[in-house]
Amino acid sequence: xxxxxxxxxxxxxxxxxxxxxxxxxxxxxxxxxxxxxxxxxxxxxxxxxxxxxxxxxxxxxxxxxxxxxxxxxxxxxxxxxxxxxxxxxxxxxxxxxxxxxxxxxxxxxxxxxxxxxxxxxxxxxxxxxxxxxxxxxxxx
Amino acid sequence: xxxxxxxxxxxxxxxxxxxxxxxxxxxxxxxxxxxxxxxxxxxxxxxxxxxxxxxxxxxxxxxxxxxxxxxxxxxxxxxxxxxxxxxxxxxxxxxxxxxxxxxxxxxxxxxxxxxxxxxxxxxxxxxxxxxxxxxxxxxxxxxxxxxxxxxxxxxxxx
Amino acid sequence: xxxxxxxxxxxxxxxxxxxxxxxxxxxxxxxxxxxxxxxxxxxxxxxxxxxxxxxxxxxxxxxxxxxxxxxxxxxxxxxxxxxxxxxxxxxxxxxxxxxxxxxxxxxxxxxxxxxxxxxxxxxxxxxxxxxxxxxxxxxxxxxxxxxxxxxxxxxxxxxxxxxxxxxxxxxxxxxxxxxxxxxxxxxxxxxxxxxxxxxxxxxxxxxxxxxxxxxxxxxxxxxxxxxxxxxxxxxxxxxxxxxxxxxxxxxxxxxxxxxxxxxxxxxxxxxxxxxxxxxxxxxxxxxxxxxxxxxxxxxxxxxxxxxxxxxxxxxxxxxxxxxxxxxxxxxxxxxxxxxxxxxxxxxxxxxxxxxxxxxxxxxxxxxxxxxxxxxxxxxxxxxxxxxxxxxxxxxxxxxxxxxxxxxxxxxxxxxxxxxxxxxxxxxxxxxxxxxxxxxxxxxxxxxxxxxxxxxxxxxxxxxxxxxxxxxxxxxxxxxxxxxxxxxxxxxxxxxxxxxxxxxxxxxxxxxxxxxxxxxxxxxxxxxxxxxxxxxxxxxxxxxxxxxxxxxxxxxxxxxxxxxxxxxxxxxxxxxxxxxxxxxxxxxxxxxxxxxxxxxxxxxxxxxxxxxxxxxxxxxxxxxxxxxxxxxxxxxxxxxxxxxxxxxxxxxxxxxxxxxxxxxxxxxxxxx
Numbered sequence: 028x029x030x031x032x033x034x035x036x037x038x039x040x041x042x043x044x045x046x047x048x049x050x051x052x053x054x055x056x057x058x059x060x061x062x063x064x065x066x067x068x069x070x071x072x073x074x075x076x077x078x079x080x081x082x083x084x085x086x087x088x089x090x091x092x093x094x095x096x097x098x099x100x101x102x103x104x105x106x107x108x109x110x111x112x113x114x115x116x117x118x119x120x121x122x123x124x125x126x127x128x129x130x131x132x133x134x135x136x137x138x139x140x141x142x143x144x145x146x147x148x149x150x151x152x153x154x155x156x157x158x159x160x161x162x163x164x165x166x167x
Numbered sequence: 168x169x170x171x172x173x174x175x176x177x178x179x180x181x182x183x184x185x186x187x188x189x190x191x192x193x194x195x196x197x198x199x200x201x202x203x204x205x206x207x208x209x210x211x212x213x214x215x216x217x218x219x220x221x222x223x224x225x226x227x228x229x230x231x232x233x234x235x236x237x238x239x240x241x242x243x244x245x246x247x248x249x250x251x252x253x254x255x256x257x258x259x260x261x262x263x264x265x266x267x268x269x270x271x272x273x274x275x276x277x278x279x280x281x282x283x284x285x286x287x288x289x290x291x292x293x294x295x296x297x298x299x300x301x302x303x304x305x306x307x308x309x310x311x312x313x314x315x316x317x318x319x320x321x322x323x324x325x
Numbered sequence: 326x327x328x329x330x331x332x333x334x335x336x337x338x339x340x341x342x343x344x345x346x347x348x349x350x351x352x353x354x355x356x357x358x359x360x361x362x363x364x365x366x367x368x369x370x371x372x373x374x375x376x377x378x379x380x381x382x383x384x385x386x387x388x389x390x391x392x393x394x395x396x397x398x399x400x401x402x403x404x405x406x407x408x409x410x411x412x413x414x415x416x417x418x419x420x421x422x423x424x425x426x427x428x429x430x431x432x433x434x435x436x437x438x439x440x441x442x443x444x445x446x447x448x449x450x451x452x453x454x455x456x457x458x459x460x461x462x463x464x465x466x467x468x469x470x471x472x473x474x475x476x477x478x479x480x481x482x483x484x485x486x487x488x489x490x491x492x493x494x495x496x497x498x499x500x501x502x503x504x505x506x507x508x509x510x511x512x513x514x515x516x517x518x519x520x521x522x523x524x525x526x527x528x529x530x531x532x533x534x535x536x537x538x539x540x541x542x543x544x545x546x547x548x549x550x551x552x553x554x555x556x557x558x559x560x561x562x563x564x565x566x567x568x569x570x571x572x573x574x575x576x577x578x579x580x581x582x583x584x585x586x587x588x589x590x591x592x593x594x595x596x597x598x599x600x601x602x603x604x605x606x607x608x609x610x611x612x613x614x615x616x617x618x619x620x621x622x623x624x625x626x627x628x629x630x631x632x633x634x635x636x637x638x639x640x641x642x643x644x645x646x647x648x649x650x651x652x653x654x655x656x657x658x659x660x661x662x663x664x665x666x667x668x669x670x671x672x673x674x675x676x677x678x679x680x681x682x683x684x685x686x687x688x689x690x691x692x693x694x695x696x697x698x699x700x701x702x703x704x705x706x707x708x709x710x711x712x713x714x715x716x717x718x719x720x721x722x723x724x725x726x727x728x729x730x731x732x733x734x735x736x737x738x739x740x741x742x743x744x745x746x747x748x749x750x751x752x753x754x755x756x757x758x759x760x761x762x763x764x765x766x767x768x769x770x771x772x773x774x775x776x777x778x779x780x781x782x783x784x785x786x787x788x789x790x791x792x793x794x795x796x797x798x799x800x801x802x803x804x805x806x807x808x809x810x811x812x813x814x815x816x817x818x819x820x821x822x823x824x825x826x827x828x829x830x831x832x833x834x835x836x837x838x839x840x841x842x843x844x845x846x847x848x849x850x851x852x853x854x855x856x857x858x859x860x861x862x863x864x865x866x867x868x869x870x871x872x873x874x875x876x877x878x879x880x881x882x883x884x885x886x887x888x889x890x891x892x893x894x895x896x897x898x899x900x901x902x903x904x905x906x907x908x909x910x911x912x913x914x915x916x917x918x919x920x921x922x923x924x925x926x927x928x929x930x931x932x933x934x935x936x937x938x939x940x941x942x943x944x945x946x947x948x949x950x951x952x953x954x955x956x957x958x959x960x961x962x963x964x965x966x967x968x969x970x971x972x973x974x975x976x977x978x979x980x981x982x983x984x985x986x987x988x989x990x991x992x993x994x995x996x
Binding site for chain 1: 326328329333334336340343345357358361362365366368369372373376439440441528529530531534593597598640667668671737739740742743744745746748749752798799801802822912
Binding site: 190192203205212213216254257260271282288292294295320 | 701713
């Protein structure tokens with residue numbers, strides 16, 4: 028009895044572990060090429076918000092506030108510039124980027140754009156990671 | 168009858184296992200000095216605080232300690248007598264002499280070393296080139312371009 | 326039955342090796358099939374270990390005395406709950422418990438991240454499963470819980486077991502080990518993420534974001550474990566101490582200290598992208614100290630009441646710790662370029678440097694504790710002479726360090742990030758300092774001369790004042806701007822930045838605990854021999870022994886003194902300190918009587934019967950001022966940690982939207 032159970036257990040576990048079918052493979056969530064820069068940007072915004080609040084509460088002197096704010100803004104601008112360099116658009120032509128994909132594609136290699144929401148991805152996807160609408164094949 | 172028998176048995180057992188050993192602790196001086204001596208039964212606590220029943224170490228040691236206190240020996244004399252008999256391990260702190268001083272000094276030496284390192288580290292980090300700061304690379308013209316956007320975002324904050 | 330359990334452990338061991346290999350190969354050769362198969366192996370291991378643990382628990386509950394573990398840890402008369410907790414009451418079972426928790430954590434991590442971090446996850450699995458593999462070696466080959474009692478070739482069953490150690494038959498002890506293990510084991514996960522982000526050179530701090538909550542929860546488990554242990558020592562060991570600086574207690578404290586340092590210094594990385602190497606080092610140190618703590622407890626290298634006794638598993642632990650240390654040091658050193666700091670310090674007077682200071686002091690106390698714990702081993706190796714390092718040493722070294730930390734707890738949060746001018750510092754610190762100085766003056770007038778106690782009370786008030794002023798200033802600003810009343814504004818304030826204000830509440834809990842610790846400076850005690858009807862005094866209390874009872878239960882026999890307490894001629898209660906003898910193990914245990922009040926606890930221990938006259942009892946009486954504040958402070962700390970875990974109200978979504986163009990999408994939707 029124990030023996031049968033042991034055999035079943037062993038086979039069951041090994042089968043579960045070893046038999047991996049193609050359709051079991053998970054579809055990975057899309058990763059933005061600038062994710063780490065986004066994180067940095069979020070961080071700086073958060074710092075700025077904090078700074079504003081602490082200033083309002085009265086924890087900071089005017090001079091501290093101005094200098095720190097200046098620093099943070101410079102860092103933020105630098106981060107934004109870096110993001111734009113990767114994504115391939117400048118702030119002035121933010122809306123134009125979608126209409127001139129060739130320019131964007133030349134700067135950011137292999138970027139795939141969702142026709143619905145203009146989100147960009149670094150590899151072709153079946154569905155847009157942002158809005159969830161299907162991405163038609165060949166649409167780049 | 169049966170109940171009585173079991174009670175008698177219980178009393179006998181309790182008397183045996185709950186044997187004395189705490190009696191000398193009634194003397195406050197024994198309690199005080201006992202706190203400086205470690206019980207060697209493996210309990211890691213002091214002679215005063217060892218709570219094992221019939222502790223093979225604490226019970227006789229406490230009786231001895233009481234005898235010494237009663238005979239009027241000084242605290243230093245008592246501690247020395249215990250060290251002579253059981254070795255330095257009986258004291259609950261390492262002695263402040265020779266090699267054992269390292270035991271006392273080391274935490275503070277390490278803290279001081281850490282503080283020196285920290286001082287060096289802060290000095291180094293205060294230098295402008297300490298970071299691969301992307302902010303420095305940005306020209307003022309480029310900065311101005313982003314500035315509007317930032318100001319707009321900041322207004323939305325809070 | 327036991328064969329099935331042993332088979333499950335053995336299969337789990339094989340699968341853990343398979344998981345490590347297939348995950349690593351899958352990651353290197355980019356084979357998603359292998360990676361998925363490794364993930365499946367993680368789930369399988371969890372199933373197998375759950376089965377093995379289930380079988381062990383079943384044997385414990387049904388009292389299958391053929392098993393050595395069952396016979397050694399339980400007896401038939403034991404309450405069912407303690408039969409269950411015997412799972413972690415002994416060496417073999419608790420190692421299996423360790424393994425099981427680790428496998429559960431691994432399964433949870435693998436499942437929740439099954440679509441995320443496709444680059445990092447295989448390596449996370451490698452680290453987790455290597456650790457798992459190590460513990461499964463112990464479970465399968467060194468300390469198997471499924472060994473049967475055998476004479477010659479026949480299996481025998483013991484008549485009845487020896488029972489769980491009486492000291493462990495107490496409610497706090499039933500949940501203390503699981504809490505501590507949940508904490509110990511939990512740090513494997515942040516460590517695994519840290520190492521895999523190093524291996525794959527992930528840009529950004531993804532490992533910190535993903536494991537942030539995890540670290541807080543694990544830290545909280547550890548804190549719970551430590552404080553339950555303290556509560557247990559206070560109520561069970563009979564001498565009224567909650568912390569004896571025992572090696573095993575120290576072992577649980579060490580990773581807690583480095584974890585606390587990590588929780589602080591990680592903020593520097595999150596806020597400014599600094600201290601990346603340091604955070605890696607801290608998380609590795611925490612993980613290794615967790616393993617080291619397990620090693621200290623299990624190997625019998627230092628003697629302790631809590632230790633599981635001498636055993637041969639020490640060398641396995643040494644090997645594992647050496648490999649872990651070598652691997653993490655190598656990974657950090659080989660990727661220093663990737664760990665380069667993104668920012669610099671702007672000023673010496675800044676939050677950043679206060680965090681650096683806090684880390685220095687935390688590590689100093691960690692080192693002092695570690696040093697003290699190992700010093701006897703060192704002297705014995707070098708001098709050939711044993712010395713003890715007991716509570717007096719640790720108190721002497723750690724009290725100044727602790728007070729300094731308390732001071733930093735007050736100072737740190739008031740200094741702004743990047744820079745703080747003297748003017749703003751003055752504004753922030755004036756009133757708290759005045760309050761602290763006033764309190765100290767009042768206490769001196771009231772007759773308190775104990776230096777550390779004065780310092781501690783002063784600092785406690787200082788820190789409490791800074792925290793309260795932080796809350797008040799913040800909520801006043803919100804109240805004025807949004808037209809709210811103060812209480813709602815305070816909730817709003819906390820909700821906006823749960824981590825910061827939750828953290829302040831945790832600090833408040835620490836302050837209250839320090840108040841409790843300081844009470845120890847004013848302890849009073851006495852040991853008296855009293856017969857029925859006799860009275861004795863301690864402090865304000867007058868105690869009269871009404872009677873001495875005895876009795877019998879299937880599990881133990883007991884003897885109890887009924888003591889009436891009165892204060893100023895008025896009876897205020899009755900305490901019943903008790904001694905027990907557990908029948909199975911023939912071990913005694915004391916159940917102390919405690920009258921807990923906010924100002925002080927009255928604590929009676931029935932030490933023994935008298936030597937001279939058989940109807941007299943020896944009773945130890947203690948007065949412990951302020952001890953209750955330790956437990957209250959812990960409650961506050963717990964609440965604060967939970968608040969830290971609540972997601973903040975303000976979500977910083979805008980940062981992401983801009984880049985991937987969701988702004989336009991939202992604009993469309995709004996139209």
